[in-house]
Amino acid sequence: MCNWFDISGRAALVTGSNRGLGLALATGLAKAGAHVTLQGRDAAKVSQAAQQLSESLGVSVGHLVFDVTDAQQTQAALNDFMGNQGMAIIGAGSIGSLTAGAAQTLGAKVSCIDIQDAPLEHAQSLGVDQAYNSNKTENEGANFDTVMECAGVFPAISQALQVCRPSGTVVQARVVSTIDGSVNVAPLLSKEITYLGLLRFVTTSIRRWKSWIILDKCNPLLHTSSMRTKPQKSFTQPKIVLCLAK
Secondary structure (H helix, E strand, O other), rough: OOOOOOOOOEEEEEEEOHHHHHHHHHHHHHHOOOOOEEEEHHHHHHHHHHHEEEEEHHHOEEEEEEOOOHHHHHHHHHHHHOOOOOOEEOOOOOHHHHHHHHHHHOOOOOOEOOOOOOHHHHHHHOOOOEEEEEEOOOOOOOOEEEEOOOOHHHHHHHHHHHEEEEEEEEEEOOOOOOOOOOOOHHHHHHHOOOOEEEEOOOOOOOOEEEEEEEEEOOOOOOHHOOOOOOOOOOOHHHHHHHHEEE
């Protein structure tokens, strides 16, 4: 059966797996080639189960100790398991800065990536968690849960797919400005990435938007004539209204 169900190279976290059905499921996944991580609330029991499974199958088995009924513990453990680095914004210009601000408002850990230092310095002034120049810093080890492609150029799309984690999501948040160029789609297939499109200027689809996020502080490079804004008495510091799609 395992010959038909080969999941070599995949990672599996099995909750409640220090004994019983959970341990049996973890054993089956390990036999099918997955790298298995056990979970339990009792550190001694889950550690012992992982050691016994590792010795019986001759494979590496990890273990995590957390309470699945505790949301904070669970999220922290999942971030550790997945190596989740939060959200990446490719292109730290006006659209990228607006997107980063909205993501931070919702509590996301945000990293901005660009090929120029000036927009990255501005992103840092807005309080993003990390900003780096991809021409100076290698992307090796990047593993972002969600990547917002805000540059609108083919190399940036390739980079977005490269830095996205397996089974992660890439959102095309800016229209690509040219039809000339190529994109390396290999990571899209090998990592089974979800690739979505988002058009900012569609006024007929407001009913589809999930919510409005009002940002009191916005990028001074943004202009009210180029994006959706909430009317204000003074436009010296407009409140930008961002639509988040479902």
